[in-house]
Each structure stands twice: as structure tokens, then as C-alpha cells.
Amino acid sequence: MRSSVKAKFTHGSVTRHLVRVTLTNSISLLSLYVVDILALYWLARAGDPDAIAGVGLVSVWQFIVISLCLGLSTAVMTIMSRQVGAGQPDAARTVAYAGVIGMLALTLIVSLLLLAFADPALRFLGAEANVLVSAAKYLRMLAPAFVAMALGQICIYILLAHGQNNRAMIVVLSGTAVAVALDPILIGYAEMGLAGAASSYAVSRMVALATGMYFVLMLQLIRAAPAAAVLKQLRSAFLLALSAVLSNIAPGAAAAYVFSRMAGFGPDVLAGATVADRVLQLSFGAYFALPSAIAPILGQNLGAQRNDRVVATIRSGALLVLAFGLVSSSLLYAFSEAIASAFQLQPPGHDLVVLFCTVGGINWTLIGLQFVALPVFNVMGKPLFSAVANWTRASVGTVPFVLFGAAQYGASGVLVGQLVGNALVAILTFGLCIGFARYHMTACCASWRQRKGSILRS
Template sequence: MGGHTATRPKAAFCTGHIVRHVVVMAGTGAIGLMAVFIVDLLNLFYISWLGDPALTAAIGFSGVISYVQIAVSIGLSIGIGAITGRLIGAGRMEQAQRVASSFGIFMIGACLVIGMFTAWLAAPLLALLGARGEAARQATLFLEIVSPGLPLIAAGMGCSGLLRAIGAARISMNVTLMGAMISAIADPLLIVVMGLGLKGAAISTILSRLAVAVAGFLCARRHGLLALPVRTHVITDTRLVAQVAMPAILTNLATPVGGVFVTHAMASFGLAAVAGQATIDRIVPVAFAFVFALTGSVGPIMSQNLGAGKLDRVRATLVASLWLVALCVAITWAVLFLTQDMVVQVFSAQGTAAMLIHLFCNWTIAGYVFIGMLFVANSAFNNLGFPLYSTLFNWGRATLGTIPFVWFGMKFGPAGVQVGQVLGCVLFGSCAVMTAFGVVRRLHPGDRATQQAMPVIPPAQTGEAGMIELDELDHST
């Protein structure tokens, strides 16, 4: 009994200082997320050493499709984190374990199907992006190797989301750091020393994802977050999490879909423009890892406090997150402004590619304040029972906030494409955060919207004896 209680998940965010919770969760989440994207950055760094623009462009083209796959994985992990966090906040620990295990099976199966189909359709998908010749051939090879390994990164992200849901932020961070360490060792060996080029980058990515999956599973099991699924509940459990996960996937897919249009627009200006965009696309997730991490990190804080009925702490979490976004963007802008020449040299950028990097470091980086606002608003929507709002705003940014602005910007060359992409974010980020404050203001104990978002617990009953069957919870969520 004692051993079991030691690993029992606890609602850690329902007490203590909100700002501290947000900083710790987002800080450790940022390091973990940075580790995931450093794998891509290292691939680009060592490939750029080879001095072949076709290989650098191939990384850019394959990266757009890889981001679509990662977006699905992130959406699934948001769903599993939000629902288990809400159940833990409501005191239903055993139910949280069962739901996590049931949905974990679905996650791995769905990502295996997506990965295999991507590998099969790699060449025609890359042709749609404007990839031609050697760049297209190399990008196809990369995707054919990496895509079948999508279930590995999905499993790792899912377990990491579960660990964040109970506040085990440092352990969640260590899971993803494991992948970055493997990549840091394997990349130079496979790409440069063994001369495998892009094939070596793909093998390194698979090894990194395998490390994340194994480490995540072992840590989640050790912390009592997984249990044997109950066959009769697998479909019901999956449907419950899917209510958050599916809109979250649609939300996350919007960003790479918008990226597809931007990449296609850049491709019309030549390989140097694609290479410059690819470099920025890999700098951004590392430089703004804290901002991106807020989406996954403040979710468990909001969902636990919603589950516990502490709505004042939900509002405080939203405000603290927005202040931290502004601070983070200001610091990152200052650092990249001062080091922009070094960034250009490190990635061997020349001509159009160098111009795009300088434009980003000097001016367009400021737009990430509004992207951060959108991400924080999405987290609030996903975890407070309004996931379709996040889908609406993200797709609005990816379509109405990207296509007309980028199309007009193309008249001014590749620089106009980059500026157009940022201007759309200003509009949709501002509208999203105002809507999020409206949603939080309307949350009151006992009202219909709050009851729909919050699991209902029988009076004076918690734990196993007070469990509500999942079909009841399904209606209340």
C-alpha cells in the first residue's frame, strides 16, 4: 500500500503561487521542447556544412511535412494531458490512469498509419510544395526513413504530457532532453564522419525518437500514470479524450498548413529563399521554446484548477502567461538582434538566405508577441472546454491571416513574403486573446459552460469509491 501511494498522481497545481507554477512548468517545458527542435536544428547545421544548397532546401521541404506530423502528435498529447489533468484535479486518480492507457493505444496506432501513408506519398506531397530535382529526391529519401517512426515521437510526447499533468515538469524535460543528447552524438558521426548526408540525418532522427519513447514510457509507468487498459472502456475512453484532442490536432495542423503556402511562395524565388526560410523555421522553435512551451505547460495548471473548481486561479494563470510571453519575446529579440551576423555565418547563409535572416532578427521577430498571445489563448480554450475556438483562430491565421498577406507580399520579393506572414499574426493573435479573456470572465461555479468543461464529482465522494462511470463524464465534458 505504501509503495503504491508514493507513486500516486497528485493535483499539484491547486495550491501554491500561480506565477511560480507557470514559470517552472513553462521553463522546464521550454527546455524539453527545445530539445525536440534542436534535433532538426542540428540536422540543418551539419547539412549546411556540406555546402550543397539542394540538401539544405531538401531539409526545408521535408521539414514542412514533418511539422504536419508533429502537429498531430502535439494535438494528441494536449488531449491526453488536458483530460487526465482534469480527472486528477477532481480526485479521480484510477480513472486518469485508465484513460491515459486507453488513449495511448489509439495514439500509437493512429500515428503509425499516418507515418506509413506519409512515407508512401512522400514524392507527390513534396512536388506539391514545389520541390524539384535533387532537392526533391533527397527530401523524399529523408521522409521515407523518418515517417514510419512517427509513433515513437507520439509515444514520447504523450508520456511527457502525462508527466506535466501531475506537475513532474523536470522529469518531463529530461525525457525530451534524452532525444537531443542522442542526436547531438549521432548527427556529426552519421552526417559528416560517415558521409551519409541527409540519410544520416534521418537515421539520427529515428534514434532520437526511440530514446524519447523509451524514456517517456518508463517514467510515466514509474509515476503511476499508466495502468492496463480495460477492454470494455477503450472506445469510451478514447472518445472522451478525442473531444479535446481532435480540435487540438486541427488547431495544430493550421500552422504547418500555413507554412506550406509560405514555402511554396518562397520556392518561386529560388532555393536560396527556401534555405533562408528553412533556417528561420528551425531557429524559431529553439529561440521561442518558452513561448511555445506555454501552450502545453499552462494547460495542466488550468485544467487541474478547473477540475477543482478554483476559477480565480484559472484567470491568474492566463494573465501570468501573457506577461511572460511579452518578457520572453523582448529578451529573444534583443539577443538575436545583437548576434544576427553570427547566426548568418553559423548556417553559411548567403545572398537571399542571409537577407531573410537579417530581416527576421531586426524586425519581423516582433510579431511573435502576437503568436505567443494566440498560443496562450489556445491553451485556455483547449483546457476550459472551448477547443473549437482554438481551431477557429488557428485556421483563421493559417488561411485569412496568411494567404492574402503573403500573396500581396510576393509583389515585393521574398522579404514581402516574410513580412506578410507576420502581419496576419498580429490580427488573429489580438482577437484570440480578447476572446480568451471573455471566456475566462464568463466562468462561474455552477453555470452551464463551466459544468460542461468540468468533471462532476458526487458530493463528499472521491477516489475509487466515488468514481463516476466514464459515460457520465463523457456528457459532462
């Protein structure tokens, strides 16, 4: 079978490509968030706030693991998309192979560390007493499944780099379907609690991995390579991934800080923060999908020197963020009480969820602009800018605002402080992205005209 390697994003409507890829990626991510929030719902029915609080703390470390994997996956996808756009499919296949090998090694190390140091890792976030027991048990059951999750994830990004969006969505949905079926059985009816949630997650990730590898091999998007070639590609990918990891891990560091502050207000508040975090993921999952949608479109068009389409991609991305954010904010506000009541939380946690649904949407509409800026920096060869932007949001845009909010208004102040600070940094980052993109494309055009003139003169 011939490999279907084409630069699909260099032709046709940029807005249509962006909407289609974002929708595909969003459905994939939203399906995962639906699974998370359903698992939390079934755990909440047991009336154990300690278990819910434990899930929230474990989710911080889970997010950090996912961020590490996303960093390498994004690096591999960025390199591959530019090679596909430049008509170099063989090089793209070698990068895919190196990416899979690197991902396997990375997640094996991380999973073993989490298994060995689960208790201190959770105490660092403020876990104690029953919350620590529940969280440590859950983390140790979840850690081995991170390997399957990561390998399935890189398969998805290999498919996305080649424009195989529908197949990438099928990979995610295959695992999601398994989790949706298993959660009520294992958590609810079998009353396995956290063990049921972890088992459902592990089985769903293995199904997604099997589906992803099937598509990647069927389309011949990966090819084994000598060790020297693998190491060379891994060196390039890890250099790019280093900045991407630094960038992606920043929100996890911010979440760790915020959850540690929330832990000081008791398990009921921590349970409410956990639910609010899952509501955020479900409501604004499209934003998290946007960078992986923008990156291959930018990469292919930069590789093909289509700067007009690069500008159109950035503009369309910003408009999509604002439109989606306004709709999502309105829905959260309208159903705030119903959302909070569904999880049977005690008043402190219930009130925190209502507050997020009331004021969180408009702030996250603005925060979404940063998700447009980050892939622009990455694809245009300045991934360090992404890392600086994310760490600025995680530090300057989080710590002072949370400290002030906590001192003045308690747990509610922690939530609102983080939202306001993050939104301010996101607006600034998007403004810098516009200026950098203009400078980069002007410099590239001048260099291309100079090379073309030299060739003609020779």
C-alpha cells in the same frame, strides 16, 4: 510503490508553477530545436542548398505529423489533469492507456501514408528536380521514426498531467543527448548527409520512448483496461483531439503555403526560409511550450473550482510572453548577421535570415499572446474556438498578406507579410480569450451556487 497522483497546481503561487512548468517544457522543446538546428548546421557545411531546402519541405510534413500527435496528447492531458484535480486517479490511468493505444494506431497509419506518397506530398509543396530527390529520400527515412516520436510524446504529456515536470524533461533530454552526440558523427565525420540526420533522429526518439515508458510504469500512471473502456475513453479523447488537431494543424497548413511560395524564388531562398524557420523555433520555443504548461494548471484549478487561480494563470502567461519576447527580439536583432553567416548561405537566403532576425522578433512577441489563449479555450470546453483562431491566423492572417508582400517585395514580402498578418490575428484572439474566460467563470460560479443551494434545501 504508491502512485504519486496529486493536484499540485491547486496550491502555492500560480506564477511560480507557470514559470517552473514553462521553463521545464521550454528546456525540453529547446533541446529538440537545438538538435534540429545543429543537424541543419552540419548539413550546411557540405555546401548543398538542395539538401537544406529538402529538409525545409520535409519539416512541413513533419510539423503536420507532430500536430496530429499533439492534438491527441493534449486531449489526453486535458482529460487526465481534470481527473487528477477532481481526485480520480484510476480514471486518469485508464485514459493514459487508451491514449497510448490510440497514438500507436494513429501514427502507424500516418507513417505508412507518407512512405507510400512521399513524392506527390512534396511536389504539392513545390519541390522539383534535385530538391525533390533529396526531400523524398529524407522523408522516407524519417517516417518510420514518427511512431517512436509520438509514443514518447504521449508519455511526456501523461507525466505533465500529474505534475511530473522534471521527469518529463528528463525524457526529452535523454533523446536530445543522443542526437547531439550522433549528429556530428553521422552527418559530419561519416559524411552520411541526410541518411545520418534521419538515423540520428530515429535512435534519439527510441531512447526518449524507452525513458518515458520507464517513468510512466514506475509511477503507476497507466493501467490496462478492457476494450470497451478503452474505446469509450478514446471516443472522448478523439472528440476533444479533433478540435485540437484542427487547431494544431493550421500552422502546418500555413507553413506549407509559405514554403510553396518561397520555392518559387529558387533553392537558395528556400534554404534561407528553412534556416529562418529553425531560428524561429529556437528563439521562441518557450511559446510553443506554453500551452502544455498552462493546460494542466488551468485544468486542475477548474476541477477544484479555484477561479481566482485561473485568472492569475492567464495574467501570468501574458506577462511571461511579453517579457520573454522582448528579450528574445533584442538578442536576434543584435546577432542577426552572425546567425545568418553561420549557415554559409548564398546572398538571397542569407538576406532572408537577416530580415527575420531584424523584424521577426517583435511580431512574434505579439503572436505569443495566442499561445496563452488557446489552452484557455481547450480546457474550458470550447476547443473549437482554438481551431477557429488558428485557422484564422493560417488563412486570413497569412494568405492575403503573403500575396501582397510577394507581389510588392518578393521573398522578403512573403516573410514580412506572414509576420504582420499573424500578429494582428493573435492580438484579436487574446482579446476574445479574456472575454470568454470571464463569461465561462461567471456562468460556472452561478451554476455551482445554484447546486449548493439545492443541496442545502434538501
